[in-house]
Amino acid sequence: MITLYGFLRKIEAGIHALSRWSSWISVGVLIILVITVGIDVVGRKFGHPLLGSIDLGEVMLVVIVFFALAFAQLGKGHVRVSALVTRLSIRGQGILDTITLLLSSGVYALIVYAMTNRARDIIVSAGSDPVTSLLEIPMLPFIIVVTVGSLLLCLELLVDFSHALANAVGMNTTGSGQRSDK
Amino acid sequence: MSTELIGALSFLVLFILLAGGMHVAFTMALISFVGIAIVLNFDAAIGVFSTAPYTIVADYIMSTLPLFVLMGSFAYRAGIITDAYTAANKWLGRLPGGLSMATIAGCAGFAACTGSSAASVGFMTMSTLPEMERYKYDPKLAAGTVASGATLGILIPPSIPLIVYGLFAQQSVGQLFIAGIIPGIMLTLLFMLTIYIWVKISPSAGPRGPITTWSERFAALIPVWPLGILAILVLGGIWGGWFTPVEAGGIGSIGALLLALLKRRLNLKGFFDALTDTVKITGMVFAILIGALMLNYFLALTGLPTLLANMVAESNLSPVVILLLVTIFYIIGGCLMDSMGLMLLTMPILIPIMDAMGINLIMYGILMVIMIEMAEITPPIGINVFILSGMAKHIPMYTIFKGVLPFFLALLICVILIIAFPQIVTFLPATMMGN
Numbered sequence: 001m002i003t004l005y006g007f008l009r010k011i012e013a014g015i016h017a018l019s020r021w022s023s024w025i026s027v028g029v030l031i032i033l034v035i036t037v038g039i040d041v042v043g044r045k046f047g048h049p050l051l052g053s054i055d056l057g058e059v060m061l062v063v064i065v066f067f068a069l070a071f072a073q074l075g076k077g078h079v080r081v082s083a084l085v086t087r088l089s090i091r092g093q094g095i096l097d098t099i100t101l102l103l104s105s106g107v108y109a110l111i112v113y114a115m116t117n118r119a120r121d122i123i124v125s126a127g128s129d130p131v132t133s134l135l136e137i138p139m140l141p142f143i144i145v146v147t148v149g150s151l152l153l154c155l156e157l158l159v160d161f162s163h164a165l166a167n168a169v170g171m172n173t174t175g176s177g178q179r180s181d182k
Numbered sequence: 183m184s185t186e187l188i189g190a191l192s193f194l195v196l197f198i199l200l201a202g203g204m205h206v207a208f209t210m211a212l213i214s215f216v217g218i219a220i221v222l223n224f225d226a227a228i229g230v231f232s233t234a235p236y237t238i239v240a241d242y243i244m245s246t247l248p249l250f251v252l253m254g255s256f257a258y259r260a261g262i263i264t265d266a267y268t269a270a271n272k273w274l275g276r277l278p279g280g281l282s283m284a285t286i287a288g289c290a291g292f293a294a295c296t297g298s299s300a301a302s303v304g305f306m307t308m309s310t311l312p313e314m315e316r317y318k319y320d321p322k323l324a325a326g327t328v329a330s331g332a333t334l335g336i337l338i339p340p341s342i343p344l345i346v347y348g349l350f351a352q353q354s355v356g357q358l359f360i361a362g363i364i365p366g367i368m369l370t371l372l373f374m375l376t377i378y379i380w381v382k383i384s385p386s387a388g389p390r391g392p393i394t395t396w397s398e399r400f401a402a403l404i405p406v407w408p409l410g411i412l413a414i415l416v417l418g419g420i421w422g423g424w425f426t427p428v429e430a431g432g433i434g435s436i437g438a439l440l441l442a443l444l445k446r447r448l449n450l451k452g453f454f455d456a457l458t459d460t461v462k463i464t465g466m467v468f469a470i471l472i473g474a475l476m477l478n479y480f481l482a483l484t485g486l487p488t489l490l491a492n493m494v495a496e497s498n499l500s501p502v503v504i505l506l507l508v509t510i511f512y513i514i515g516g517c518l519m520d521s522m523g524l525m526l527l528t529m530p531i532l533i534p535i536m537d538a539m540g541i542n543l544i545m546y547g548i549l550m551v552i553m554i555e556m557a558e559i560t561p562p563i564g565i566n567v568f569i570l571s572g573m574a575k576h577i578p579m580y581t582i583f584k585g586v587l588p589f590f591l592a593l594l595i596c597v598i599l600i601i602a603f604p605q606i607v608t609f610l611p612a613t614m615m616g617n
Contacts, residue, residue, distance in 0.1 A: 037432025068465030085203035100204035114232035
């Protein structure tokens with residue numbers, strides 16, 4: 001029989017796995033971006049620049065960035081000022097982290113909500129999809145990427161929030177829920 | 183309540199949340215959302231959140247950032263920093279304090295391929311600190327050299343903070359890179375001069391290193407030539423107008439990868455580690471950038487930056503005095519905050535002020551990067567000192583902070599020289615092709 005704790009740990013493992021997979025999409029698109037820029041430079045030298053390289057670069061960057069956000073949170077990448085917090089007890093840190101992580105996940109939950117609304121509006125008003133300037137690549141898939149990437153970050157923050165909450169109520173003394181950053 | 187007051191109060195809340203340990207990126211986004219909701223309404227705030235994240239990121243020039251981060255990651259794994267240090271060591275090591283000077287030269291060489299300092303301080307701590315300790319260098323000098331020398335990474339182009347500044351301040355990233363060359367060389371020499379004076383006053387602090395022959399010195403230069411070619415290709419390409427900064431980043435990444443493969447120093451794991459490191463740093467920087475640009479939008483809405491800019495403009499203070507006051511502000515801020523956070527947090531307010539005062543924004547960008555270099559080594563939040571301290575646990579943190587003090591003064595002298603002679607920064611960009 002799975003306990004509630006075991007169930008939550010499975011959800012946590014699933015969220016971490018999604019963050020890692022999304023980072024591999026970022027890595028793949030980064031490789032394509034480098035190749036695209038290389039082909040464009042060499043092509044231009046021979047009078048055949050890559051058509052729409054700017055449009056391609058823009059949408060690829062959206063994928064690279066938003067699929068990297070959750071991975072950065074998973075790998076202690078996001079910057080915070082921890083000088084004061086680390087002077088507190090584990091429990092004190094847990095209480096502060098609980099508040100700040102809840103606020104942080106709330107911010108990205110709002111972004112998810114706002115971006116979902118925008119995506120829905122685009123789908124509803126079929127025929128007036130925004131597109132990139134030259135190649136006319138539809139922006140909708142990339143707006144969905146922003147939404148999914150933000151959702152993953154929100155979930156990673158909620159995982160950290162759950163650890164911080166455990167620390168705050170004295171259930172977990174293995175460390176702060178908020179991993180120590182800069 | 184006036185909107186300007188709301189803007190000012192928002193900063194107070196922002197600092198409270200930051201002190202409470204909230205991430206810089208999310209704090210700025212939260213403040214901007216709540217602020218817009220108060221100044222306008224909830225729907226307007228949701229409207230900004232529905233467009234800003236995509237619009238901020240989907241900008242071609244922003245691709246410069248991951249591409250140069252990738253170039254630095256490949257260059258690091260290609261062992262370029264090892265080669266640069268080895269060559270500098272052969273040439274300078276025999277001088278009093280020579281191993282420290284070689285460390286500075288190695289940092290400068292690596293800085294020409296990377297835009298951050300964390301990798302540099304990590305590697306230098308591993309490779310040069312034991313060498314200096316073996317030759318009985320004063321731990322203050324040895325640790326101070328490593329922590330301070332690594333800061334060159336963000337001034338000598340390519341530089342991640344310069345890219346971020348260029349995107350934020352709407353300044354040419356190419357011009358900023360070229361503008362960073364002379365101050366970067368000047369700061370390298372100032373750091374070396376600091377070591378020279380230190381050892382002159384206290385000869386036991388930096389004894390002479392091993393004797394090397396001329397053939398050994400020239401042989402050590404051979405592995406460094408690819409580094410020179412890569413730096414010339416990237417920076418020369420931007421200066422000559424052959425590449426845009428984005429293209430230079432792409433070419434630099436491919437060049438660094440080929441270099442690593444030619445040197446047989448990159449396996450499949452290293453290749454993927456470089457890529458995952460790059461996306462992690464990209465995610466981190468862009469999260470802050472999204473937050474900062476949304477905060478910028480909110481502050482513009484309050485009219486606070488315009489009010490402050492007008493107040494400063496009407497205060498009859500000269501631009502030099504303003505720049506000196508900003509320097510003091512950054513020294514204090516650098517003691518409290520991480521460099522990237524400090525930079526992005528202050529730009530929405532300070533750039534309009536600098537613009538209103540008629541200060542050249544390219545020069546200000548270089549100045550600001552030097553000022554945030556100070557933030558990387560000043561107590562209590564000095565990220566380079568933290569990394570070094572974490573890796574060299576036998577050196578107490580206060581010893582490292584004592585060691586960086588003379589280098590901090592060198593940074594300050596560099597700032598003063600640039601304020602007094604802005605041509606140090608503005609000369610090279612003015613010579614760029616297609617300017």
